[in-house]
Amino acid sequence: MSDWKKLSSRIVYENAWMKVREDQVIQPGGKSGIYGVVLRKLGVGILAVNEKGQIFVQRDYKYPIGKFLLNIPAGGVEWGDEVLNSAKRELKEEGGLTAQKWTKLGSFYTSPGFTDEFATLYLAEKITEGAMEHEETETLVDHQWMEPKELYRMLDAGELEDPYILVALALARQYLNI
Amino acid sequence: MSDWKKLSSRIVYENAWMKVREDQVIQPGGKSGIYGVVLRKLGVGILAVNEKGQIFVQRDYKYPIGKFLLNIPAGGVEWGDEVLNSAKRELKEEGGLTAQKWTKLGSFYTSPGFTDEFATLYLAEKITEGAMEHEETETLVDHQWMEPKELYRMLDAGELEDPYILVALALARQYLNI
Numbered sequence: 001m002s003d004w005k006k007l008s009s010r011i012v013y014e015n016a017w018m019k020v021r022e023d024q025v026i027q028p029g030g031k032s033g034i035y036g037v038v039l040r041k042l043g044v045g046i047l048a049v050n051e052k053g054q055i056f057v058q059r060d061y062k063y064p065i066g067k068f069l070l071n072i073p074a075g076g077v078e079w080g081d082e083v084l085n086s087a088k089r090e091l092k093e094e095g096g097l098t099a100q101k102w103t104k105l106g107s108f109y110t111s112p113g114f115t116d117e118f119a120t121l122y123l124a125e126k127i128t129e130g131a132m133e134h135e136e137t138e139t140l141v142d143h144q145w146m147e148p149k150e151l152y153r154m155l156d157a158g159e160l161e162d163p164y165i166l167v168a169l170a171l172a173r174q175y176l177n178i
Numbered sequence: 179m180s181d182w183k184k185l186s187s188r189i190v191y192e193n194a195w196m197k198v199r200e201d202q203v204i205q206p207g208g209k210s211g212i213y214g215v216v217l218r219k220l221g222v223g224i225l226a227v228n229e230k231g232q233i234f235v236q237r238d239y240k241y242p243i244g245k246f247l248l249n250i251p252a253g254g255v256e257w258g259d260e261v262l263n264s265a266k267r268e269l270k271e272e273g274g275l276t277a278q279k280w281t282k283l284g285s286f287y288t289s290p291g292f293t294d295e296f297a298t299l300y301l302a303e304k305i306t307e308g309a310m311e312h313e314e315t316e317t318l319v320d321h322q323w324m325e326p327k328e329l330y331r332m333l334d335a336g337e338l339e340d341p342y343i344l345v346a347l348a349l350a351r352q353y354l355n356i
């Protein structure tokens with residue numbers, strides 16, 4: 001049980017990718033105040049592994065931080081779409097890949113102190129490579145198949161900074177031959 | 179190099195914990211549009227390990243998702259404060275703990291598609307237990323020292339959903355006896 005009380009709630013900002021809701025609340029200690037919550041679509045990320053045991057990665061530009069990050073294919077789940085279906089679409093769009101075997105690795109909240117964003121991660125195996133279908137807003141610079149050993153070395157060295165690749169590697173370790 | 183162009187920028191919402199900035203942009207494909215970015219303080223999380231090799235965890239309520247999550251001590255870095263200093267303060271406030279040995283595990287962006295939030299994780303060892311000093315807004319329900327093996331079993335089973343504990347366990351694996 002929570003000791004928070006919500007007195008009222010209003011949307012203070014909205015665009016196609018997020019809503020910001022500001023609640024009037026009574027905090028657990030009894031003080032009144034506000035709580036701002038960013039509402040987001042569900043997220044999905046895919047760790048694709050080929051028959052050699054290599055992992056598909058890409059380096060894409062993240063506008064909010066002005067940096068390229070090494071990542072796995074990931075994106076938002078469209079309203080009304082199923083999460084696994086979105087995963088299949090993202091893998092096709094970003095990697096030109098289709099997979100015959102899908103295993104759910106787990107789910108996580110990206111930053112539950114201020115947003116409801118919830119991401120689900122899949123392991124995709126039995127891969128077929130095809131043509132890519134990028135969205136116009138995506139700036140994909142390069143992609144490659146990497147050895148798991150090298151990715152876990154980078155993880156241990158603190159060289160990976162994207163939450164999808166970090167959590168996916170944490171969850172997939174039990175399935176990979178490393 | 180990015181192919182995004184920022185034409186203008188304005189703050190559309192602000193409270194004590196976040197600012198929302200809306201940019202007018204030209205997308206890589208040449209289309210004009212907007213990009214909403216949530217600006218946040220730096221974050222910090224602490225994986226505290228006692229002399230028995232056990233890890234300090236707590237189950238706290240996350241208002242934005244209306245759920246309790248198993249987590250490690252974590253919080254925001256106050257403006258002007260050093261990250262490590264904030265880590266020491268959080269560990270004292272949330273766990274009543276002080277540590278003599280601090281090791282930086284790494285840093286990650288919590289959701290770089292819409293926020294600049296950047297979190298740093300530390301391993302804290304040579305622990306002394308003391309009294310806790312909760313903030314009024316925190317609803318701490320229970321805390322305990324857990325065996326690493328049990329936490330990694332929960333991780334493998336997809337039972338952990340907080341990004342701080344997930345990424346910290348991924349990064350700390352090389353330091354723990356599991």
